[in-house]
Amino acid sequence: TNMSDSQFLFIDMFVISGIAVTLGNSHPAKILAPCTPNAQLIDLKVLILLTCHVAMTFAFQFSGFMFVKTLPFYTPPVSSRGIQPCSENTVVFIISQFQYAIYGIVLSKGQPFRS
Numbered sequence: 001t002n003m004s005d006s007q008f009l010f011i012d013m014f015v016i017s018g019i020a021v022t023l024g025n026s027h028p029a030k031i032l033a034p035c036t037p038n039a040q041l042i043d044l045k046v047l048i049l050l051t052c053h054v055a056m057t058f059a060f061q062f063s064g065f066m067f068v069k070t071l072p073f074y075t076p077p078v079s080s081r082g083i084q085p086c087s088e089n090t091v092v093f094i095i096s097q098f099q100y101a102i103y104g105i106v107l108s109k110g111q112p113f114r115s
Contacts, residue, residue, distance in 0.1 A: 007093055015097060019104035057099060064091040 040046070068074060068091045077086040 011097075011100075015100045019100060022104045060099065061092050061095050064095045067091070 065088050068087045071087075074087055077084055077088075
């Protein structure tokens with residue numbers, strides 16, 4: 001099953017808009033830092049952090065996906081055309097919402113470049 005239109009609408013209207021407003025309201029630091037931010041996108045440090053971030057995101061969503069299959073009320077989805085509600089989709093959707101909120105909080109604060 002895939003995410004439904006209402007789930008995409010919820011992400012676009014509330015989650016992404018909230019993160020954009022939060023990031024837009026973060027102000028620069030009061031005192032300039034003596035060092036500049038890393039300007040290279042293809043750097044070993046950046047690639048390691050990005051790989052760890054993707055792995056952690058996958059691990060949380062996959063663990064939720066597998067956990068819901070162990071619950072006593074779980075029934076496997078029936079294969080057919082169209083979008084059907086299923087437990088796996090709901091769990092991954094909810095976990096991703098928490099991850100979006102955490103990313104917004106983490107990225108809006110960042111000394112020494114932002115206050």
